[in-house]
Amino acid sequence: MSESNQDTTSIQIVDPINSFEIGYELGWTDGLPIVPPTDYKVSEFLEYSNLSGDEVVGEIPERRREITSRKIAANAVMAGCLPEYFPVVLAASKAMLEPKFNLVGPSSSLGGAAILVIVNGPIIKQIGINSRGNLFGPGNRANATIGRSIRLVLMNACAAVPGLFDRSVIGHPGKFSYCIGEAHSETHWPGLHEERGISSDSSAVTVFAAEAPRQVRAVGDPEAILYSIADAASSLGTSLSTSGSVSDKSVGIRQGEIAVTIAGDSSLWAQWTKQQVKETLYSQIKRSVADLKKAKVFKGDIVESDEHTFIPLLESPDDILLLFAGGEEANFSSVIPSWGPKVASTAATVQIEL
């Protein structure tokens, strides 16, 4: 039994073990059971971050919605977070509500993006975010519940409800939860946050509207690994290698950003800077005009020169979000193409306020 208004809902619970059922009754879940967002749990989260709950964290003007810290806290409680995770959820929410991220696009598109949350800095160790084995997999509360919070914020606070504003054709499992840490303290490479203007001893989140990760099973030799990563990243059928929905036709394809994770023992990369890796990948992430014509991305008959003319799928090496992350046992990698071209959504980084 429940009674609702816009801000609160009064419920009577007989059996506490079934209390999560209220989430289904009120349509607040992602399909999994939720922790009921009681007023005292939400207050605990807000107090942890010294917030009143009335602060406007961001807006979605196209949907005429304002998102307050209270709404974000309620969703973080429901996802199963601890209060100390809340600053990460708050920063990620703020980042995805930045105008350059253009949340209305990736949260509604047929393209079925999930919002990948990448965490950097000391907070990784402080709250136990996983940046190593089973990087995108299950088993860690912080990753699972922070990522899930973002999906619940999207569905509940941002109206990105599947079948309503969320029109994903296939979506992907990352839409349940998609949060990782970068193990930058275990390499000589700068962390992603440092590359994006945040001091190395601060913590930050980067949000990235993204397709699913594809594992690249190449090991042993840096050049060979990068060749395989670039090959996977150059696939036809990703958002990067298609055309349409952009007015700038000078390149002919949409291009975009791409996240690349590299796992294993960082000593393999001792002779490589992050920038060198990015530049090497950039020069190899491309597709021939002949292939693009076969896939009908480009119009016209194939001529001999098309086999040797290549179109880069990225505009710049800086459009690669390179992360050292994943298990220590093997140099497996992953490639994660952006949901769309940069003009439609660009990855955003926000410092975590602690």
Added chain:
Amino acid sequence: MNTVNYTLINPTTTAKVPDFNGAQRIPTLAGTTLGIIDDSKRNADVLLEELADVLINRYEISNVIWHKKPSASRPADPKEINNLAAKCDSAIIAIGD
């Protein structure tokens, strides 16, 4: 078992739509200027050019001003909307795909 009362914080939001007054309807399209926003989706231009031809030939629209958005996913730039509002008598905005 005893019944326990709880208060939950609603995690959802509702749209807040400000009041607005729609533009006055125009009595005829003949001799007027039409604005068209192309959303950049594939074939939107084909559809909208055909539509513009129909409006010119059948309803005697005298002038068409086009704006093409840089991306289908981006809202139209308010500057472009204001520009069309200042120069046009009517406008068509549509999602082509």
